[in-house]
Amino acid sequence: MKVILQQDVKKLGQKGDIVEVSEGYGRNFLLPRKAAILATAENLNVANAKKGSKERKDAMAADEAKLMAKQLEKVEVTIPVQIGEGGKLFGSVTGKDVAAALKKQGIDIDKRKIAIKGEVTGEGLYEAVIKVHPSVTSTIKVEVTAK
Numbered sequence: 001m002k003v004i005l006q007q008d009v010k011k012l013g014q015k016g017d018i019v020e021v022s023e024g025y026g027r028n029f030l031l032p033r034k035a036a037i038l039a040t041a042e043n044l045n046v047a048n049a050k051k052g053s054k055e056r057k058d059a060m061a062a063d064e065a066k067l068m069a070k071q072l073e074k075v076e077v078t079i080p081v082q083i084g085e086g087g088k089l090f091g092s093v094t095g096k097d098v099a100a101a102l103k104k105q106g107i108d109i110d111k112r113k114i115a116i117k118g119e120v121t122g123e124g125l126y127e128a129v130i131k132v133h134p135s136v137t138s139t140i141k142v143e144v145t146a147k
Helices: 023-030 041-072 095-104
Strands: 002-005 018-020 036-038 076-081 114-116 124-133 136-146
Touching (some): 002 023, 041 124, 041 136, 076 095, 095 136
Antiparallel strands (some): 002 018, 002 036, 124 136
16 A cells, blocks of 8 residues: 655655555554555645655755855854863863854854853853754854853
8 A cells, every 4th residue: 555644754754655464454554543644546646746845945955054054154153151270171162152252243042052162161252153054064163261
């Protein structure tokens, strides 16, 4: 039995995939739970149209992400922190701090998408990787200075 998945199903496929399943699994599990619909000619045409539309949207999003990544590479952020004797840092510099500094510059990026390369041990210039899109990343410079 061929079905079109309406939602992600573990070990079977993603939403919109056309898969072959056994009669019992399709009729007793997938169809009653609205996790799939039968793959009739009409449903296949609708699914293919949706798939094409989704691919175009994904391509546009990836292009926009590449442009944003190029613009972000030019950005440099300065983060003032407290430094004790011997040049040691009080606390740490995290993605949250970088996101807050970017927000002051008018760039809104989620803190979970920011990762600092290496360990921030004191004053200096560091790099932070920003995941703009699942396939596109950008690197910005982060300068840590004493307050």
